[in-house]
Amino acid sequence: MALLCISFMANAITLDDVQRSFASQPVVRAKFQQDRQISGMAQPLHSSGEVLIAKSKGLWWQQQHPFPMTLVLDDSHMVQIMGSQAPQIITADSNPQMFQFNHLLRALFQADRKVLDENFSSAFTDQGNGKWQLVLTPTTTPLDKLFSTITLEGDKYLNRIALNDLQGDFTEITFSDHRPNPPKLTHEEQQRFAF
Template identity: 90%
Template sequence: MNKIILIALLFISCTASAITLDDVRSTFASQSVVRAKFQQERQISGMAQPLHSSGEVLIAKNKGLWWQQQHPFPMTLVLDDRHMAQIMGSQAPQVITADSNPQMFQFNHLLRALFEADRKVLDENFTSAFTDQGNGKWQLVLTPVTTPLDKLFSTITLQGDKYLNRIALNDLQGDFTEITFSDHRPEPRKLTHEEQQRFAF
């Protein structure tokens, strides 16, 4: 009888501590600013060698997403609620708005939703399979159900713990993209003056 009670208590304890998607969303929502390094590998169908890139990313809750590729060539992407700007090297920014390119802006919205685990946006665009992998780690496999996403991707997989650590994109052309994040830095919790200027365009 004591063994049965012990097993039952262990089961209840494990069940109570299981991570859910809402837990992840709440954790991400509490992070006002996160800075990280990224490594990206793209395996393109028909190409023998994958393409590699790396750089820095900044996710600011009240500002948007700043993505700076440093290698193999400099390229910066800035996303906020109204604009998407791409800057190649020292060239002037190419700015896209929701009015000028609605489809491209949809990807802007989706990309930010992935980084923020926005439950509403994810539920509107995907069916999801969430798995608690133990030790605070989790995986979320997203299958697109809306156009144009369902015409481009078969699945999008997110993995992480208290931060997003990996995004894997399987597209319908047989290509595969993996982005891994490291050196997450939530401090300082407010943007520095220099970081604020990254969103001024």
């Protein structure tokens, strides 16, 4: 019995394991589905599209439905493009609060332990069969004024983010069709980060 317990404990997933796993993935492409339930609205808002997470470049988020919108986050810029409009570029100097959120968003996708520990208290659960859950409770402003909890769930990849905000709204983002190959950005993918 004791051997069984030791064996089980040796195989339990930790947050450090998740961070190592995510760090070993230089590029991940996936589809996303986002459902936002806004307090006072009967029907949730649905959106969907593609996401690209490149450790060396940042995050590229392309909403395809219900309308086209592209968001690019890197270390120094946040670029938003709505349809055929000119790109709107935000930097850390022009909007520090938005940029802090940008930095956090990238940290969530990469399970960046340092950034997460600086901004949240966390409860990590190994759910068995390689699955895990991380519940983050904000400890710093402005995050603690926006969210009650942020929950991440996954296995080898991040599969779900749930945002509970203090206004009573709830956002769920699910990811599917994860594609780590090719492990380097294609020429076309590199152009998505050129601003």
